[in-house]
Amino acid sequence: MAKNTDIELLKILEEDARIPTDEIATMLGISGPDVEKRINDMKSDKVIRRFKTSIDWKVAGVQRALAIIQVKVVPQERDGFSKTCKAIAKDSRVKDIFVATGEYDLIILVEAKDIDEISEFITDKLAPKKEVTGTNTHIVLREFKRDGVISSTEQGRRLKVSF
Amino acid sequence: MIAKRVREIPFSGIRRFFELVQRTKGIVSLGVGEPDFPTPEPMKNAGIRAIENDYTAYTSNYGIPELREEIARKLREKNGIDRDPEREILVTVGVSEALDLAIRAITDPGDEIIVPDPSYVSYKPNIWFAYGNPIAVPTTEENEFRIQSEDIEKSITKKTKAILIPTPNNPTGSVMRKKDLEGVADIAIEKDLLVISDELYEKLIYDNEKHYSIGSFNGMEDRTITLNGFSKAYAFTGWRLGYAAGNPEIIEAMMKIHQYTIMCTPSMSQYAALHAFEQVDAVREMVKEYDRRRKLLIKGLRELPGISCITPKGAFYAFPNIKETGMSSERFAERLLENGKVAVVPGNTFGDSGEGYVRCSYSVSRKSISEALDRMEKFMKGLK
Numbered sequence: 001m002a003k004n005t006d007i008e009l010l011k012i013l014e015e016d017a018r019i020p021t022d023e024i025a026t027m028l029g030i031s032g033p034d035v036e037k038r039i040n041d042m043k044s045d046k047v048i049r050r051f052k053t054s055i056d057w058k059v060a061g062v063q064r065a066l067a068i069i070q071v072k073v074v075p076q077e078r079d080g081f082s083k084t085c086k087a088i089a090k091d092s093r094v095k096d097i098f099v100a101t102g103e104y105d106l107i108i109l110v111e112a113k114d115i116d117e118i119s120e121f122i123t124d125k126l127a128p129k130k131e132v133t134g135t136n137t138h139i140v141l142r143e144f145k146r147d148g149v150i151s152s153t154e155q156g157r158r159l160k161v162s163f
Numbered sequence: 164m165i166a167k168r169v170r171e172i173p174f175s176g177i178r179r180f181f182e183l184v185q186r187t188k189g190i191v192s193l194g195v196g197e198p199d200f201p202t203p204e205p206m207k208n209a210g211i212r213a214i215e216n217d218y219t220a221y222t223s224n225y226g227i228p229e230l231r232e233e234i235a236r237k238l239r240e241k242n243g244i245d246r247d248p249e250r251e252i253l254v255t256v257g258v259s260e261a262l263d264l265a266i267r268a269i270t271d272p273g274d275e276i277i278v279p280d281p282s283y284v285s286y287k288p289n290i291w292f293a294y295g296n297p298i299a300v301p302t303t304e305e306n307e308f309r310i311q312s313e314d315i316e317k318s319i320t321k322k323t324k325a326i327l328i329p330t331p332n333n334p335t336g337s338v339m340r341k342k343d344l345e346g347v348a349d350i351a352i353e354k355d356l357l358v359i360s361d362e363l364y365e366k367l368i369y370d371n372e373k374h375y376s377i378g379s380f381n382g383m384e385d386r387t388i389t390l391n392g393f394s395k396a397y398a399f400t401g402w403r404l405g406y407a408a409g410n411p412e413i414i415e416a417m418m419k420i421h422q423y424t425i426m427c428t429p430s431m432s433q434y435a436a437l438h439a440f441e442q443v444d445a446v447r448e449m450v451k452e453y454d455r456r457r458k459l460l461i462k463g464l465r466e467l468p469g470i471s472c473i474t475p476k477g478a479f480y481a482f483p484n485i486k487e488t489g490m491s492s493e494r495f496a497e498r499l500l501e502n503g504k505v506a507v508v509p510g511n512t513f514g515d516s517g518e519g520y521v522r523c524s525y526s527v528s529r530k531s532i533s534e535a536l537d538r539m540e541k542f543m544k545g546l547k
Contacts, residue, residue, distance in 0.1 A: 012455075016529075023533070026462045027455035156201065161184050161194035161506060163284045163333070 005030065009038055010047070017051040054147035065139065066111050067118045070104035071126065072134035081105060084131055093121055104136060115139060172291050175284060175512065180496060184506045191535045192506040193523040196333065198398040198479075200452075202435070203445040206397060210435035218434055222427045224418055226254025226406070230433050234406050237440050242362075243379030244389060246408045253414050253421060256428050258363045258392035258405035263289050264417035265359050265388045265407060270295035274324040276359075279310040281482075281510060281517030283333050283361070295324070301516040304473055304484060308335035312346030319350070325357040326350070328377060331364040334513045334522035335482045336475025338372045348380045357413075358387045363405070364478040366396035366446055369454045372476040378408070385410040395478075396446055397439050402432040453479050456525040456532055463536035464523070467543050479526040482510065486519040488546060496521055503542030505535045 005028055012024055025032045042048045057064040073084050081099050088108060089097055096109040112118045118139070127135055143151055175181075184194065201207070213219070225231060231248035238244040238252075246252055255261040262285060270276065272294035278286045280299035287297040298318050302308040315326060328347060330339040339347075351358050358377055365374045378387035392405025407417060457475065464472040464483045472483035485495050492509035499505050499521075510517030525532060 008451075019529075023459060023529070026458045029458070158195060158197060158199065160190070160192045161181055161508060162196040163508075163512075 006038055006042065006047075009035065010042070013039070013048070013051075017053075054149055056143075056146075056151065058143075063114060064111060065113065065115050065118050066109070066143070067140060068138040069108050069110060069122065069126070070136040070138075071106040071108060071132055072103075073105045074131045074133060075105070076131060084129065087129070088126065091121065091125060093117070104134075168292070168294070172288055180493060180500075180509065183497065183500060187500055187504070187506075190500065190504045190506050191527075191531050191538060193525075193527060193531075193535050194506040194508050195524045195526055197400040197526065198395060198449065199526050199528065200398040200449050202398050202402070203438075203442045205438045205441065206399070206435045209438050210402070210431045213431040213434035218430050220430060222430050222433060224422045224427055225250075225252065226428060227430070227433045227437075230254055230437055233437060233440055234408070238376075238389070238408055242376040242389070244376055244408060245384075247411070250411045251408060251414050253407045253418050254428050254433060255392075255405045255407060255421065256425055257394060257400075257403045258361065258390050259285060260421070260425060261390045261392070261405045261407040261417075262286070262359070262361065263292070264420050265390060265409075265413070266290055266295065267293045267420055268413055268416040269324055269357055269388075271324075273322055275320060275322045276324055277315055277318055277326040278514075279308075279327070279329070279332065280515060281308070281334055281513030281520075282327075282329055284512060286327055286329075287514075296322070298323070299514055299516070302335070302337070303516070307473060307476075308332060308337035308482070309339055309343050310347075312343070312350060315347065315350055319354055319356075323354065323356060325359055327359045327361065329361040329363075330374070331368060331477025333364065333478050334480050334508065334510065334517065334520075336478045336480045338368055338477040339375065341373075341375050344375050344377045344380065348377055348383050351386055352382045356386070358383065360387055360389050362389060362391045364395050365391060367450060367453060367479060368477045369450075369457060370474070370476055374477075388413055393436050393439050396449075397436075397442060398449070399432075399436070399439070402429070402435060404428055404432045404436050453525060456527075456529055457481070459529060460523060460525045460532050460536070463532070464539075467536070467539055469543050469546065470539075479524055481523045481525065482517075482520050483523060484520055488543075492518055492521055499539065499542055502545065503538045505538045505542070 008028055021032045021035050024035045073081055075081055076083060085097050088094055093110050093112045094108055095111050098107045100107050110118055110121055122135060231252045234252050235246055235248040238246055266289045270293040274295045275298045276290050276295055277300055278297045279302050290297040300310055300314045300318050302310050326347060360377050368374055377383055378389040388407055388409040390407050393399040460481050461472055461474055464470055469487040470483050470485055472481055475481050488495055492511045496507055496509040508522040510520030
């Protein structure tokens with residue numbers, strides 16, 4: 001049962017990390033301090049990685065460039081892709097790194113201020129690594145859905161009042 | 164120019180209020196009476212496929228056989244009601260049409276139908292249109308707005324034809340318990356009455372309450388017309404699809420009216436609805452979310468000065484008591500709209516016993532609920 005409540009709590013936070021504690025408490029039928037304790041426990045257990053904000057930088061008027069880069073890597077003995085991934089992960093422009101099946105070994109998501117900066121990241125930092133044998137870069141042209149939020153402004157219509 | 168019967172039936176008294184809602188800018192509305200979720204994806208896809216594959220012709224008057232089979236199976240497995248899909252189930256344009264047909268099929272001029280008060284706005288007008296007389300039986304907050312058998316019994320006359328039982332109830336959110344329904348069944352059997360059971364909100368039930376179908380009770384099988392639809396549980400309101408199940412004589416009579424007035428329901432809606440009963444997970448998630456919102460709204464309402472609120476067990480409405488403000492429901496709703504920019508529905512819209520209450524829907528986002536509560540708090544404090 002405790003496990004279930006934690007999962008419900010995570011679902012609520014996944015959708016809105018800024019929701020007041022007392023609202024969570026009301027919805028789950030537990031006390032405010034209990035909510036806080038559960039969140040803290042899950043933070044220390046690394047179930048909750050961190051609280052972040054999903055921002056539409058375009059609407060904010062800030063230029064950003066986003067690229068999805070596929071990377072071919074020669075796996076290292078007793079290490080696989082770990083060392084390479086850790087090295088790439090250090091760069092703050094890298095938002096996600098996945099080891100995946102298919103023609104390429106890694107898929108990484110890079111967010112920089114413009115295409116020049118993405119280009120610099122690839123040519124100066126990524127491609128020169130000796131275990132990296134190839135890259136395939138996709139510059140994102142338009143975001144339709146990000147962090148589970150659909151960017152489209154079109155919405156279904158409902159009457160303001162109905163019986 | 165207009166026929167006497169139609170002239171005699173009043174427009175919903177609060178039409179002026181609704182026009183005001185449409186005109187007022189920047190409001191948060193707790194006035195909605197439909198789900199705010201999209202129709203589940205598999206149902207949308209089935210509807211689109213039906214159009215693409217030209218399933219766009221008339222269907223059987225009763226509804227497509229596959230859908231009637233599905234409905235029969237659902238009624239058998241989930242409601243304990245055994246009905247032949249061939250002749251004892253009719254697919255209708257929303258539960259609204261089913262209600263109209265059921266009333267017209269059984270009502271002779273002057274017949275009386277017992278209706279709990281407050282309840283859904285169409286019950287009484289539908290009975291009037293059929294030249295019947297609705298007999299409002301008040302329900303009270305003390306009994307959680309569940310209609311009491313003693314009160315039904317007192318209202319029965321020689322002209323009583325049927326008892327209309329909506330559970331869960333719109334606007335009160337009340338859910339009839341098993342013993343309540345047993346009481347109704349006893350009366351129906353003893354006095355030889357029919358029961359129209361409107362179970363549209365059946366899936367939206369909380370706090371370990373359970374839904375019972377009176378049509379499954381011993382001796383009630385052939386005297387109950389069970390009405391249900393897809394709108395509320397499956398976020399399907401605009402598709403307009405409902406159904407009626409009952410003894411073949413009544414269903415055939417209803418079909419006769421349906422055949423000459425509606426012919427059949429939209430074909431694409433029927434094909435989409437074929438996938439409704441598979442949407443167990445989607446329904447569970449929606450109900451869970453309604454439940455969270457319900458808790459937020461109820462707690463928030465109870466914290467407001469001058470307002471009290473019992474816990475609704477079904478549907479997606481709270482029915483707070485505003486009597487302490489000294490205002491009528493309509494006055495309260497109007498002032499809340501103008502000064503607080505929150506839309507709620509005056510309780511007297513649903514019958515005289517709704518006076519002193521307002522209906523607040525929690526079929527809106529949590530954010531809207533919080534915003535509405537903040538605005539209501541300011542409004543209520545301004546009244547003092």
